[in-house]
Amino acid sequence: MPIGVSKMRKEGNGALILGYGSEKEIKQLKSTVENKLGNKYQIIEPRNAQLKLKIFNVDEEEMKCNEKQIVGMIIKQNNLEEENRGFNMKIVKKIIKKGNENSTSRMKKEDGSLIIEVDDTTHEEMLRKEKINVRWKKCRVVNYVNVKRCFKCWGYYHVAANCRRSITCSRCAGDHKDSECKAKKEKCVNCMYKNKTYNMKINDHLRYQKRGRGNYGLQKI
Secondary structure, three states, rough: OOOOEEEEEOOOEEEEEEEOOHHHHHHHHHHHHHHHHHHHOOOOOOOOOEEEEEEEEEEEEHHHOOOOHHHHHHHHHHHOOOOOOOOOOOEEEEOOOOOOOOOOOOOOOOOEEEEEEHHHHHHHHHHOOOOOEEEOEEEEEEEEEOOOOOOOOEEEEEOOHOOOOOOOOOOOOOOHHHOOOOOOEEEHHHHHHHHHHHHHOOOEEEEEOOOOOOOEEEOOO
16 A cells, blocks of 8 residues: 555554554555455544643632633633634643642642643644733643553553553562562663563663752653
8 A cells, every 4th residue: 555654553452553644544544444354343543632731820719710711711811812713722620739738828828730622723822922811820831741651560651451561660660569669779660671572771770860949850870
């Protein structure tokens, strides 16, 4: 077939995922596969992923508003044209962050974050602004990408319910649970898996790196 398949990956339950280059190619590929395999197999086109944004430090009062109120507020206060063709804005999730009860600052309030789904034009416009008006505050906006990860083997693009790998420790990549780990050295689970599966020689050692304000994160060394 005169088309380019960009990738091919096996999934659980006997599924095979094919990557393609264009809409025209996927229609041709789907038609050919259906004709060759018949009704025994099911061919499904993936649903287009919707663009998402995360809005930080939204006040407690606004977090209590319903979706219609919040969306209307954002549109009106930031001159976003709802009449634009293909306009879309939807609240996906509210994340409430409880501040320190002993703090004398306003951060002791239950400020939160919003994850919203938007169309291409609105996504670009809000990222360009960097901060948007939400009632009385300027709230930072960033692109939001949710990467699926398994909490059994710590690999990506699947969940524990569908995982066929063995239990892996997220700290040392050993064959045991995190709670049972006694290792002193940290290792990258996914680097270890690549080395073992594909006979690669990736550096899999990790160390803690201070990231300011007492927070630490893992970094490869």
